[in-house]
Amino acid sequence: MQITLDVNGESRTADVDEDTPLLWALRESLGLTGTKFGCGVAQCGACTVHVNGSAVRSCSVPAAAMQGQKITTIEGLAPKEQPHKLQAAWVAHQVPQCGYCQSGMIMAAAALLARNPKPSDAEIDAEVTNICRCGTYERVRRAIHAVAQGPTEGGAP
Amino acid sequence: MNKWTRRTVIATGGLVGGGLALGVAGIAFAPNRLRVTPDNREGTPQLTTWVKIGADNTVSVIIPHCEMGTGVHTALAMMCAEELDADWNLVRIEEAPGTDDYANGYLVRTFVPVVAAVPKYMERGIDFWTFKLTQMMDLQVTGGSSAVRGTGHLGMRLAGAGAKAMLVEAAAKQWNVPVAECTAKLSKVTHAGSGRTATYGELAPQAALLKPPVHPQLKSRDDYTIVGKPTPRIDIPSKVNGSATYGVDVALPEMLYATIAASPVFGAKLVSVDTAPAEALPGVKKVVKLDNAVAVVADGYWRALKGVRALAPKFEDTGKGAETSDTIYAAIGAALDGEKSDKLHSAGKGAGALQGAAKVVEAEYRVPFLAHATMEPMNATARIADGKCEVWTGTQDPLSARKTASEASGLKPEQVTIHNQQLGGGFGRRLPGVMDYIDQAVRIAKETSPAPVKLIWSREEDIQHDFYRPAVVGRFKAALADGGQPAAWVSKFNIKDAAALLPYAIEHQDIRAVEAPTHVRIGAWRSVAHTQHGFFTESFVDELAHAAGKDPLQYRRDLLAHAPRHLAVLDKAAEMAGWSTPPAAGRGRGIALVESFGSIVAEVAEVEIVDGRVKVHRVCAAVDCGDVINPDTATAQVEGGIVFGLSAAMFNEVTIDGGRVAQSNFHDLPMPKLADAPSISVEFIRSGAALGGLGEPGVPPVAPAIANAVFALTGKRVRSLPVRV
Numbered sequence: 118m119q120i121t122l123d124v125n126g127e128s129r130t131a132d133v134d135e136d137t138p139l140l141w142a143l144r145e146s147l148g149l150t151g152t153k154f155g156c157g158v159a160q161c162g163a164c165t166v167h168v169n170g171s172a173v174r175s176c177s178v179p180a181a182a183m184q185g186q187k188i189t190t191i192e193g194l195a196p197k198e199q200p201h202k203l204q205a206a207w208v209a210h211q212v213p214q215c216g217y218c219q220s221g222m223i224m225a226a227a228a229l230l231a232r233n234p235k236p237s238d239a240e241i242d243a244e245v246t247n248i249c250r251c252g253t254y255e256r257v258r259r260a261i262h263a264v265a266q267g268p269t270e271g272g273a274p
Numbered sequence: 275m276n277k278w279t280r281r282t283v284i285a286t287g288g289l290v291g292g293g294l295a296l297g298v299a300g301i302a303f304a305p306n307r308l309r310v311t312p313d314n315r316e317g318t319p320q321l322t323t324w325v326k327i328g329a330d331n332t333v334s335v336i337i338p339h340c341e342m343g344t345g346v347h348t349a350l351a352m353m354c355a356e357e358l359d360a361d362w363n364l365v366r367i368e369e370a371p372g373t374d375d376y377a378n379g380y381l382v383r384t385f386v387p388v389v390a391a392v393p394k395y396m397e398r399g400i401d402f403w404t405f406k407l408t409q410m411m412d413l414q415v416t417g418g419s420s421a422v423r424g425t426g427h428l429g430m431r432l433a434g435a436g437a438k439a440m441l442v443e444a445a446a447k448q449w450n451v452p453v454a455e456c457t458a459k460l461s462k463v464t465h466a467g468s469g470r471t472a473t474y475g476e477l478a479p480q481a482a483l484l485k486p487p488v489h490p491q492l493k494s495r496d497d498y499t500i501v502g503k504p505t506p507r508i509d510i511p512s513k514v515n516g517s518a519t520y521g522v523d524v525a526l527p528e529m530l531y532a533t534i535a536a537s538p539v540f541g542a543k544l545v546s547v548d549t550a551p552a553e554a555l556p557g558v559k560k561v562v563k564l565d566n567a568v569a570v571v572a573d574g575y576w577r578a579l580k581g582v583r584a585l586a587p588k589f590e591d592t593g594k595g596a597e598t599s600d601t602i603y604a605a606i607g608a609a610l611d612g613e614k615s616d617k618l619h620s621a622g623k624g625a626g627a628l629q630g631a632a633k634v635v636e637a638e639y640r641v642p643f644l645a646h647a648t649m650e651p652m653n654a655t656a657r658i659a660d661g662k663c664e665v666w667t668g669t670q671d672p673l674s675a676r677k678t679a680s681e682a683s684g685l686k687p688e689q690v691t692i693h694n695q696q697l698g699g700g701f702g703r704r705l706p707g708v709m710d711y712i713d714q715a716v717r718i719a720k721e722t723s724p725a726p727v728k729l730i731w732s733r734e735e736d737i738q739h740d741f742y743r744p745a746v747v748g749r750f751k752a753a754l755a756d757g758g759q760p761a762a763w764v765s766k767f768n769i770k771d772a773a774a775l776l777p778y779a780i781e782h783q784d785i786r787a788v789e790a791p792t793h794v795r796i797g798a799w800r801s802v803a804h805t806q807h808g809f810f811t812e813s814f815v816d817e818l819a820h821a822a823g824k825d826p827l828q829y830r831r832d833l834l835a836h837a838p839r840h841l842a843v844l845d846k847a848a849e850m851a852g853w854s855t856p857p858a859a860g861r862g863r864g865i866a867l868v869e870s871f872g873s874i875v876a877e878v879a880e881v882e883i884v885d886g887r888v889k890v891h892r893v894c895a896a897v898d899c900g901d902v903i904n905p906d907t908a909t910a911q912v913e914g915g916i917v918f919g920l921s922a923a924m925f926n927e928v929t930i931d932g933g934r935v936a937q938s939n940f941h942d943l944p945m946p947k948l949a950d951a952p953s954i955s956v957e958f959i960r961s962g963a964a965l966g967g968l969g970e971p972g973v974p975p976v977a978p979a980i981a982n983a984v985f986a987l988t989g990k991r992v993r994s995l996p997v998r999v
Contacts, residue, residue, distance in 0.1 A: 145531070
């Protein structure tokens with residue numbers, strides 16, 4: 118079926134099955150490969166995108182059901198020349214290792230900060246439940262706090 | 275094809291039967307490894323095997339290793355740029371292609387002691403023949419925590435220094451001044467007397483025509499300006515905006531998608547499958563039967579997955595369908611009970627020293643199979659067309675991948691091209707010998723030819739068809755002398771690895787291994803046998819300390835008088851953790867020390883029992899890896915190693931039921947998350963000893979440090995993993 122998605126501020130069409138997860142529509146139909154496939158069952162968070170500003174695990178929602186919703190992927194989080202504060206903090210704190218989970222990690226953190234600009238450790242723990250096999254967690258936490266507490270060195274406003 | 279360029283002295287005829295023929299001529303007249311460069315290098319001048327310098331004065335360092343998050347691209351470029359006296363801002367990296375020119379001989383020199391440190395006159399020969407050997411073995415490996423201490427230390431530094439010498443020589447010739455009067459700094463050569471300067475980019479075309487020196491002068495550590503300074507990793511910016519591409523992101527025109535179901539019981543062949551249910555689904559192009567698997571090709575992954583799920587393949591009965599973890603542990607136990615064993619090490623009177631001992635302590639430990647579970651599931655994209663096979667994948671060894679693809683396609687290695695991508699985790703799963711996903715992708719591509727096909731494994735397939743960390747049982751006995759110190763140490767395992775050897779001074783030792791093969795596929799899991807032995811040895815030493823009524827730190831110290839580096843590391847970790855002051859009420863601390871891959875690491879874990887579960891609050895790690903190239907990345911590797919070790923200590927267990935892996939996804943193979951991650955402190959002791967690795971050594975001490983902390987807190991000894999209280 119032909120569907121129309123609002124992705125990163127653009128109207129895009131994709132030919133998918135009724136049950137095709139948003140993840141595969143983004144990656145294969147729209148070529149937005151920054152959103153990653155990790156588990157397919159909403160356990161790991163590598164596929165996290167924003168739907169109307171909230172973090173959603175795109176492997177487990179049908180693309181067809183996302184029509185009319187405002188979808189943002191890592192590619193659309195911020196313009197390249199003016200990265201999101203979290204992206205700048207991720208570089209400043211040298212967070213990623215293999216990097217595969219980091220799109221989802223950043224999207225989860227961005228959704229959290231948009232709603233709760235100064236989260237506690239417990240709130241971060243509860244909201245950012247993505248899996249990182251390289252074990253970058255401490256730096257993830259540090260980078261989130263750095264953004265919550267003010268301007269990051271080298272980061273865009 | 276590439277050939278040896280400027281190869282003048284000797285042909286490559288010295289290899290006999292796959293071994294090294296290191297005659298006098300082979301040593302003295304071997305070609306210079308630094309001069310191995312591709313023949314068809316039009317355009318940018320290439321000065322040594324790993325250095326190209328462009329007219330715009332940028333230096334491209336060609337890195338013969340993959341980037342899987344360890345920061346190796348940046349660290350190796352730093353080592354080369356340091357010796358080249360390049361301006362770091364002008365340094366770029368290029369990953370070497372998977373071709374013979376970039377085989378990794380330094381891997382051999384890292385792991386075979388006899389060729390690790392050799393007299394200067396032998397260097398050239400050893401370098402060249404180890405290179406030829408790894409070429410024959412298709413090794414261009416990133417693994418074994420070997421990139422910095424091998425390729426970096428033995429290769430990149432020399433490549434940089436050699437290229438610098440060539441640039442200086444070219445400048446001296448051009449200006450008709452003595453070489454000794456020219457100096458190189460920040461990608462420029464200067465002649466102080468005349469005030470002339472030229473950039474590396476200007477000098478490179480002439481310099482590339484010169485002969486690289488065999489023994490270029492290396493800089494003194496005191497003169498370093500790049501190495502040792504925290505340097506932002508080159509690969510990180512692309513990893514925060516979605517632009518980094520991994521194997522799974524490859525997209526080609528006309529590309530099809532496939533996913534696969536291999537026999538759930540390892541080793542069983544496909545008997546039959548009714549392909550109709552998949553073929554009836556929209557978008558499904560083909561069902562491909564392989565030796566032990568069935569794959570569905572479709573116009574998208576989701577449709578391929580639905581296709582595979584619609585099938586009910588029948589696999590042969592190999593007689594292993596009743597195996598369980600219990601039957602496997604029973605078989606291991608029987609092997610350990612048996613008479614037959616191989617001696618790994620003995621000292622003094624060996625096991626005989628147990629007889630008549632006043633106090634003997636015994637324990638049996640056990641660790642389960644573990645999956646790598648890289649975040650990027652196994653995948654490979656293959657295209658067979660026009661007599662060529664191309665493969666896009668993330669691999670820890672492109673040469674071995676080429677061999678795998680050559681065998682699967684029936685084409686010659688020179689007809690195969692591997693396009694290596696960034697790896698979404700490796701940890702040993704993407705090493706040589708375990709490239710089943712590449713073999714499958716190429717075999718499927720034969721059926722879709724000329725269309726390319728991207729094979730993506732589901733997470734379930736990934737967890738159930740790994741090459742697992744072996745399940746190991748270790749049995750220990752020790753005799754304590756009157757003062758409580760161990761007089762004899764006797765141990766036996768179902769894994770044969772030098773990781774079982776002890777750093778401690780114990781007079782009588784008998785360390786043995788038995789064979790207890792299972793049908794479960796096994797492989798190298800980050801830090802390999804050190805994860806099991808680290809847990810066993812450091813738990814048992816801790817048990818001995820408590821049996822002797824001694825402080826576990828002091829007990830270890832007393833056994834390490836001969837090992838000042840180990841002592842320093844142990845003391846540093848203890849100091850970081852505040853070992854001399856008791857932990858807060860309700861908390862316990864444990865310490866562990868493991869040497870692996872040339873590095874010595876001690877870790878102290880602090881734990882609490884929260885809601886009936888162990889909570890690890892803090893881990894302090896002290897590391898002696900000789901020297902540190904990129905300090906922040908080095909720290910990150912130890913931090914990551916600790917979380918990886920935590921996954922084994924507290925979370926993961928792969929069990930066998932009905933001959934197959936019982937777990938299937940992260941709901942039943944849970945991983946540590948942010949909430950579980952301890953606060954981690956890492957400090958390095960720069961002892962100046964030979965460089966050690968860092969990708970793995972942070973892992974092994976974690977589990978025993980946690981287990982020992984649990985004992986300190988609860989009095990309950992943890993003898994199997996994952997820890998349960």
